[in-house]
Structures are given as structure tokens and as C-alpha cells.
Amino acid sequence: MILYRTAAGAVMEDDGEYRSVPGHWDDLFNRDDLGGFLRGLRRRVTPLRRAPEAADILAPIGSQEVWAAGVTYARSRTARMSESKQAGGSDFYDRIYHAARPELFFKASPHRTIGHGGIMHLRRDSRWIVPEPELTLAISRRGRLVGYTIGNDLSCRDLEGENPLYLPQAKTFTGCAGLGPGILVTRRPLPRTTAIALDIRRRGRSVFCGSTRVAQIRKPLGELVDYLFRDNTFPSGCFLMTGTGIVPPGRFCLQQGDQVRITIAAIGTLVNRMG
Numbered sequence: 529m530i531l532y533r534t535a536a537g538a539v540m541e542d543d544g545e546y547r548s549v550p551g552h553w554d555d556l557f558n559r560d561d562l563g564g565f566l567r568g569l570r571r572r573v574t575p576l577r578r579a580p581e582a583a584d585i586l587a588p589i590g591s592q593e594v595w596a597a598g599v600t601y602a603r604s605r606t607a608r609m610s611e612s613k614q615a616g617g618s619d620f621y622d623r624i625y626h627a628a629r630p631e632l633f634f635k636a637s638p639h640r641t642i643g644h645g646g647i648m649h650l651r652r653d654s655r656w657i658v659p660e661p662e663l664t665l666a667i668s669r670r671g672r673l674v675g676y677t678i679g680n681d682l683s684c685r686d687l688e689g690e691n692p693l694y695l696p697q698a699k700t701f702t703g704c705a706g707l708g709p710g711i712l713v714t715r716r717p718l719p720r721t722t723a724i725a726l727d728i729r730r731r732g733r734s735v736f737c738g739s740t741r742v743a744q745i746r747k748p749l750g751e752l753v754d755y756l757f758r759d760n761t762f763p764s765g766c767f768l769m770t771g772t773g774i775v776p777p778g779r780f781c782l783q784q785g786d787q788v789r790i791t792i793a794a795i796g797t798l799v800n801r802m803g
């Protein structure tokens with residue numbers, strides 16, 4: 529089942545049928561029995577006559593924070609080491625890749641998060657910005673997995689490469705996070721063969737495609753969640769982006785008007801334009 533947040537309220541999709549879901553988003557997000565509750569609606573709630581319009585689908589976030597894990601893929605480790613070499617920080621990323629403690633950082637508040645079909649923001653003082661397509665965990669206030677969505681951890685590689693201490697500026701700014709289109713509600717682990725695919729289109733033409741698989745994530749997802757919740761609380765729950773294994777080559781940089789498409793088949797495709 530996929531749970532969407534729309535302008536008219538929450539909507540669930542199950543086997544091609546759509547139903548309205550009663551309740552406030554934050555309350556739904558933190559229900560211990562969310563999956564069972566949604567399955568029960570199949571018997572009690574009449575399907576909608578039509579699917580929600582794409583323009584009505586909002587980012588699947590209420591009061592939740594968005595966090596992210598860094599350097600969880602070998603490809604990300606290599607890219608980070610290369611971009612920070614001149615600054616003398618290259619071995620930081622090799623060390624964090626092999627360390628027991630993961631790199632975890634705050635990514636976005638709800639007002640900095642853009643949903644499916646929305647326009648993400650290219651930071652004006654950066655000249656090397658890339659999308660980072662990421663499997664993203666939806667986690668309740670109790671630290672329990674709600675399900676999965678798709679994340680775009682828009683990143684300024686030149687700022688982070690200049691000095692690792694610039695990470696907050698490289699990662700957190702207006703329109704820096706994409707989430708959606710909805711949440712795949714399940715507590716089951718996704719198959720390790722699950723593919724994450726990226727397609728960047730410019731003036732209607734694909735200029736970069738890449739893909740990776742969940743199996744390439746070095747650290748167990750449950751371990752990332754455990755570290756995130758150590759001595760930390762999330763009253764409304766949170767999202768955790770789990771890192772990227774797809775890095776465009778060389779100095780490839782997003783441009784205004786580019787369309788970024790991230791697909792995880794079980795969840796859907798998150799589409800955003802850059803502005």
C-alpha cells in the first residue's frame with residue numbers, strides 16, 4: 529500500500545484503487561498499527577472515482593524532520609574523497625566509510641522539503657550541484673519503521689569539497705530536499721535487489737542515467753536508525769535518507785529547468801524540476 533498526502537487529506541492506493549484515509553497526517557504517521565488500519569479501510573471505505581491529480585499530491589511530510597546518512601556506498605566514498613582532496617579532507621570519508629558510527633546529519637525541515645512535481649532550489653553560491661537519489665526510511669516517534677519513500681538529497685559538492693565543515697551549507701537550504709511521491713507502508717525489509725534509478729533530463733533529453741541497488745548500502749538500515757535515535761527524540765517521527773550510490777561523472781552540474789526523475793519500482797517515481 530502507498531500512502532499519499534494530498535491537498536484534500538491522506539489517500540491510500542492499494543491494487544490500483546484509491547481511498548480517502550481519515551485522520552491527521554502526524555497521527556497516521558505514528559500509528560503502531562498503520563498497516564492494519566489501512567487494510568481495514570479496504571472493507572469500510574468506498575474507492576474514490578479517480579486517482580488524485582498529480583498537482584494535488586504533496587510531500588509526504590507533516591511535522592517530521594528529514595535526516596540523512598552519508599558515505600554509505602563505496603561510490604559515494606570515492607566521490608567525496610576526490611572532491612575534498614585539495615582541502616586535505618579526503619581521508620575523512622574513507623575513515624567514516626569503514627567506521628562503526630555512521631555519518632548522520634540534519635537535512636531539512638518540512639518547509640524546506642519539496643514533493644513530487646515541485647521545484648527544488650539550486651543554491652546560488654554553488655557551481656557544482658548534483659541530485660542524490662536515496663531510499664528514504666519513514667520512522668515513527670518510537671523509532672519503528674513506518675515504510676519507505678524516495679528522497680533527493682540535493683547537494684553542493686564544491687562547498688562540501690572545499691571544507692567538510694561547510695556540510696550544513698552544502699546540504700541544507702531552501703528547497704534542498706525532495707520526498708515522495710508517497711510512502712510504501714510496510715515494516716518488511718525491501719529486497720536487497722531493489723533498484724534505485726536516476727534520470728536527469730535537460731530540454732527533454734536525458735543527459736545522465738544511473739542506477740544502484742539496496743544491496744550496495746554498506747551499513748544495515750536498522751543500525752542507521754539505532755544510531756539516529758541515540759540520545760535523540762523525534763516527537764512527530766522523522767525521515768532518514770540512506771545515502772547515494774549514484775554520482776554523475778566529472779563536474780556535471782544541474783541547471784535551472786533540469787528535470788530529475790528518481791525511480792524505486794515498489795514506491796514509484798519522484799519527479800522534480802530544478803529552479
